[in-house]
Amino acid sequence: MTTQRTVLITGGNRGIGRAIAEEFLAAGHRVAVTSRSGEGGPEGALTVAADVGNAASIDEAFKAVEAEYGPIEVVVANAGITKDGLLLRMTEDDFTSVVDTNLTGAFRIIKRASKGMLRAKFGRVVLISSVVGLYGSPGQINYAASKAGLVGIVRSLTRELGGRGITANVVSPGFIETEMTAVLPEETQKEYLSAIPAGRFGKVDEIAKTVRWLASDDAGYISGAVIPVDGGLGMGH
Numbered sequence: 259m260t261t262q263r264t265v266l267i268t269g270g271n272r273g274i275g276r277a278i279a280e281e282f283l284a285a286g287h288r289v290a291v292t293s294r295s296g297e298g299g300p301e302g303a304l305t306v307a308a309d310v311g312n313a314a315s316i317d318e319a320f321k322a323v324e325a326e327y328g329p330i331e332v333v334v335a336n337a338g339i340t341k342d343g344l345l346l347r348m349t350e351d352d353f354t355s356v357v358d359t360n361l362t363g364a365f366r367i368i369k370r371a372s373k374g375m376l377r378a379k380f381g382r383v384v385l386i387s388s389v390v391g392l393y394g395s396p397g398q399i400n401y402a403a404s405k406a407g408l409v410g411i412v413r414s415l416t417r418e419l420g421g422r423g424i425t426a427n428v429v430s431p432g433f434i435e436t437e438m439t440a441v442l443p444e445e446t447q448k449e450y451l452s453a454i455p456a457g458r459f460g461k462v463d464e465i466a467k468t469v470r471w472l473a474s475d476d477a478g479y480i481s482g483a484v485i486p487v488d489g490g491l492g493m494g495h
């Protein structure tokens with residue numbers, strides 16, 4: 259039986275984030291999720307509004323969760339966006355806006371979360387990256403850069419705060435069935451499928467179970483790791 263924790267998941271109203279929230283709820287943890295509207299989290303979770311592009315709104319969300327559940331012990335930075343396009347057509351705004359949400363957003367979240375974790379001398383940080391971060395993908399220079407950057411964050415965080423009871427890891431999903439991937443062209447979906455050794459796309463609960471395990475007492479000696487959950491798609495990257 260693992261210790262019951264206070265968990266905050268960004269972007270927990272749909273897709274992978276929602277599945278992660280449901281997984282922690284099912285294991286009996288105190289779960290809060292953010293969505294931009296402040297609505298739409300799973301039943302049993304506290305849903306608060308936050309835009310990961312805005313540190314003040316993150317601070318408000320943390321305060322609301324702390325008032326209800328106490329200090330946040332597990333934080334999952336899951337909120338993310340894509341704005342795909344080939345390099346020659348990608349605008350600077352396409353690049354910076356994706357980096358601002360996916361990478362700087364994670365920075366804003368861990369900076370705020372680290373306060374309580376340092377005080378408690380305990381913390382679990384999980385950042386949701388992507389196989390694309392290290393594997394690369396045409397048309398996703400902005401997204402890949404943002405996701406690769408998360409690896410640098412957890413490794414530096416591990417070196418900075420690893421001695422204070424805090425672990426930080428990346429979970430790197432492959433091709434998972436969600437709204438984000440449903441919009442990809444059929445041709446792209448077929449190409450990916452042919453490259454996945456498992457011969458199928460992943461399911462959101464396969465990511466969720468990995469995240470829950472990383473936050474558990476059993477994973478206390480794992481930090482700075484990149485855990486692929488991709489059916490073998492990114493092997494060796």
Ligand code: NDP
Nearest residue numbers: 269273274293294309310336337338388431433434436438
């Ligand atoms: P979805 O598009 O289904 O959900 C994205 C979530 O991020 C939503 O909850 C959304 O909130 C939130 N979000 C986006 N921008 C912001 C913002 N500025 N502030 C706060 N919240 C924001 O995505 P997935 O569930 O598919 O993906 C979740 C994570 O997993 C992402 O980081 C993604 O890059 C990563 N991933 C997904 C893969 C896949 O195959 N699906 C593969 C590899 C990685 P709102 O509803 O308010 O817009």
